[in-house]
Amino acid sequence: MRHPPRSALLAIAGATALLGAITVPAVTAQGATPACTVEYSVTSQWADGFQGAVKITNNSAALSSWSLGFDFSGGQKVTQGWNAKWSQSGTEVTAANESWNGSLATGASVSAGFIASWSGNNAAPASFTLNGTTCNVDAEPSPTPTPSDPPGTGSGTAPALHVSGNKLVDAGGTNHRLLGVNRSGGEFMCVQGYGIWDGPVDDAAVEAIADWKADTVRIPLNEECWLGLSNIKPEYGGSNYVGAVKDLVARVEAHGMTPIVELHWSHGQYTGNSAGCSDVHATCQKPMPDMQYSPSFWSSVASTFKDDPAVAFDLFNEPYPDRATSTTTQAWQCWRDGGNCPGIGYEVAGMQDLVDAVRATGAKNVVLAGGLAYSNDLSQWLTYRPSDPTGNLVAAYHVYNFNTCSNESCWNSTLAPVAAQVPLVAGEIGENTCSHSFVDQVMKWFDDRGLSYLGWTWNTWDCSSGPSLISAYDGTPTSYGAGLRDHLRALNG
Template sequence: MRHPPRLSVLFTGAALVMASGAFAVTGTASGAAAAPLCTVEYSVAGQWAGGFQGAVTVTNNGSALNGWSLGFAFPAGQGVTQGWGAKWSQTGAAVTAGNESWNADLGTGAKVTAGFIASWSGANTAPTIFTLDGTPCATGPGPDPTPTTPPSPTVPTPTPTGPADPPGPVTGAPELTVTGNRLTDQRGATRRLLGVNRSGGEFMCVQGHGIFDGPVDDASVRAIADWKANTVRIPLNEECWLGLDNIRPEYRGSNYVDAVKGLVGRVLARGMTPVVELHWTYGQYTGNSSGCADVHASCQKPMPDARYSPAFWTSVANAFKSDRRIVFDLFNEPYPDRATPTTGQAWTCWRDGGTCPGIGYEVAGMQDLVDSVRATGARNLVLVPGIAYSNDLSQWLTQSPTDPTGNLAAAWHVYNFNTCSSEACWDSSLAPVAARVPLVAGEIGENTCGHAFIDRVMAWFDARALSYLGWTWNTWNCSSGPALITSYDGTPTGFGTGLRDHLRAQN
């Protein structure tokens, strides 16, 4: 988000994950020639006494479908108690997973994944017979699960309150891991990031006014927690973190780093997840939609720079890699699409960096930044934004960087004035991404001083168990930019009232 002027965001199945991973059953239709062919991959992310979490991925190898229904039977009395990615029902042993409105289209070669929580007792044998729209798929042998403890041996196994109890979440900020299209904690419990942004660290230091805008003491952090937020996103400035000499000494280098570490520690102490994010960067850009002509990190640039941004993430990852409760958000709002002649070139620039058309400095691509983080040994969750100020994820799945840890989530921003600001756009462009990877709306907001628009955003995200963070926990005039509060004691604006009341209802 740009700032107002100042002083000058599965189905995991019924068997335990085996060392060899998921098994597949490949079907050849036994009926009419026009019947669809399918491939089914069945896997389990976690199992505990009386319950388990699993996933099924279906590939349509036949004709394109508009609406689909997956059927299978549990062989040992297992029972689905909740699910996502499909409309679930069960009668006796027979389980049906039907499409949602946003994943009804299943083209030839397309995949869809759905997840569930289920109960088991005695044995948890995997199903071996699957059908797609009633057409059987030939089945191969699947592994029988062997009960084990939850993923982290240092965390006690939760005691279920009934035969279908999912794992209980850990207390406080979790260590987040990508499991299919969900974020899970050390116990395998599904988690959502719901909270606010705390702006200031990106602009105060480079403008020579301080490090943060307003107090960041424990009282102010407690006020955020009192809204029942569980996440605080903290925008940063790479020149201030790296201590470059264009920044005043008292606001750069170790002074800045220590201040950020202090805020991160206070957020953690209040049981919330800190998201540290690269917001303003080096590199001169004066083209379409330029925020400033300055070569220094004094505004939002279209892409991170190769000169300092990888060094920033190397330093940040080294600072926080010992604590996996801290999330890394690679870059605020890329907009190479405003500089390059074509959208295809924009996505290539976004991923690979280098010399990008229309951008006069050498760019660091998202792959460069992921590589910088992982080279330190950090396994923290990493958020990767799209293009068009993070409002376009249309090629995120095909262009996303590779990650040896598999711990990447998609980041998206939306305001009432963005291009993709309607449910129709979200259904067509966001839902396919959310069906494959965790999706975090790192910034949501509106410039109306009200909350009618974010109410719609939150309703859409709630229906899919996705994450969102309001912009911003600062006492600005909400008519000049989305501001949640009028005081750092948590007194909300009209806009903030909508987010506060919703967070309290969710948590």
């Protein structure tokens, strides 16, 4: 997911609709100082337009450049702005610094304004990110397990998996569907300097997932934290991070569930269309993996888990080279082959590069590869799929109610042909309605075809912005999460 609401992130402060010169204050949990605060205001409003302003305060380390991101959910469109470079793609708005106001010292603030159109609903943005870090939320680190923590007390055995035709099967050749949840946190907490996981991942927390009758847990990761690069606090990177991931994988397996380890956030500066941040570091979703670190990440991850065929590898969360390139052909070529892709300023690692990095270690684990448009477009996946000498390649797909391909007509025309040839896993399904009517439709379509799906996300965030399956780590569901919980229990209970 591009957090939030896709692929990402985050516990957020609520905001209310505005009329006139009303300001949404920064709200933090427990009175703690957040990494950044944003005050949003509508200074004037008329029949079909309004003038707005943002005040950004940086409470963390000094910044040499900044990029503010938020979503307009009410159909608002920015038409002009000042004191920042304003851009908008769909609902996603970005305000990046001008050349003269990029420096933002600790405790310093900067303000920018804009004019936008609106119709029907001028609701304030629900959350804000600064260089990929969520603002207006408690910055206190969550406790994280140490590498010495026991792996878990579950009595289950996770199945060893491989591909057979268009099915995933266990060692005995029995078909196996991946049905479960995502456990976000490992992609962003470490790079933001607050910990490794967002909330508990001890045995009780993992058992709560298993109690929903989930059989799979997808674990988003950060390549800079795994590799222990210099911008990561040592306590949250390198061997400490790797040890924490290994412990969580062991706990998931101990409860009989399949762990999918996944590269979510990666290195490489991208400031083009739909950029999530302007930071070169792995602080947001980039359009493609980078050649500098992503193959090394997968070489290390594959070496770590190559003797455990119960672990699956998801190569890259949500590719979107189609937002950077001018043609669909260029985008798919970039996706598979990498290199110097049009519109992307860093050298890209293509899916073939990552498959090669994994297989060079001797790892035969199942590998997932998501398509274009944030893994929502598989229309040419079969044409451009990378070569895998082990034959253990799976197509990954993400779908939310706000995606382009989010109806049966699209699924029948673009997903069904893929699922006829290779296993298909919907690595993320979700909706931002705090209900489950859309995921009910998704699950039925996938159930009718014996396919796999995983709900986003097992985190206690606001369900309309996460979206979040739970309100507590004991497994108490949100109204949205109740749909997945009840369905999994009906299938696997």
